[in-house]
Amino acid sequence: MKPMKSMKQLGLLTVATLMAASLNASADEGSAIFTKECAKCHGADGKGDTAMGKKLKIKDLTVEAAKLGDAKIESTVKAGVKDGDKVRMKGFPDMSDADVKAVAKYVLTLKK
Numbered sequence: 005m006k007p008m009k010s011m012k013q014l015g016l017l018t019v020a021t022l023m024a025a026s027l028n029a030s031a032d033e034g035s036a037i038f039t040k041e042c043a044k045c046h047g048a049d050g051k052g053d054t055a056m057g058k059k060l061k062i063k064d065l066t067v068e069a070a071k072l073g074d075a076k077i078e079s080t081v082k083a084g085v086k087d088g089d090k091v092r093m094k095g096f097p098d099m100s101d102a103d104v105k106a107v108a109k110y111v112l113t114l115k116k
């Protein structure tokens with residue numbers, strides 16, 4: 005029965021390692037999502053200093069994010085931003101909750 009026990013310990017170790025890796029991954033993952041989905045409007049640094057950002061009069065996320073907090077950022081990413089009937093930012097309703105959380109967390113790291 006000894007080999008069984010060490011197999012089990014190995015299994016637990018693997019789970020612990022994977023969990024630690026996925027915790028670390030979420031900030032990096034958030035950065036990758038931001039670059040892919042958000043930077044074209046909000047700018048790589050979140051300041052909105054892009055052609056699109058100027059056209060859309062995007063606020064500086066490095067300043068605004070901290071005022072919003074993570075829950076509000078998450079709901080903004082999911083639902084987008086509307087001004088009356090006008091869609092200012094399209095939402096990402098198909099983005100997984102984990103990705104929404106990761107990108108919101110990343111947005112909060114943009115502040116100076």
Ligand code: HEC
Pocket residue numbers: 037038041042043044045046056060061062063064068069072076077080081085092093094096107108111
């Ligand atoms: C098509 C351009 C575009 C894309 C792509 C885009 N946004 Fe936006 N975003 C806007 C506009 C326009 C606004 C509304 C103006 C503002 O509040 O800055 C906005 C507002 C926001 C706000 C609210 C800011 C505030 O002060 O209320 C957050 C947070 C935000 N975006 C995050 C994101 C994230 C995260 C992504 C990527 C998952 C993303 N946006 C993708 C254009 C875009």
